Amino acid sequence: MADNLKVLGQLAPSATTDTDLYTVPEDTQTTVSSIAAVNRSGGALTFRVAVRPKGASVENKHYIYYGKSVAANDTVFIIVGITLSDDDVISVYASSGDMSFSIFGVETS
DSSP: OOEEEEEEEEEOOOTTOOEEEEEOOTTOEEEEEEEEEEEOSSSOEEEEEEEEOTTOOOOGGGEEEEEEEEOTTOEEEEEEEEEEOTTOEEEEEESSTTEEEEEEEEEEO
């Protein structure tokens, strides 16, 4: 098995829409090391992060962040060690289209 350290995904989603940030490729295990949520606006915004098992729609039980506030022109760094398997998904939601997300980690296949 080979490890591939990488930027797993980057996204500036539409406002108030659950959007997939990263889906684990087939026959791969992933360890997410960090997620950055960036507020590019002049006012405070909120965001959500959900971790969904393969094939699941977003439900309340999937949220690891919900309504987390980010100050104007600031970044929240989430340092985690989430382990995922084939087709698991991390999705994000932002109160405005002025948020950006990046996710970093290791894919093992």
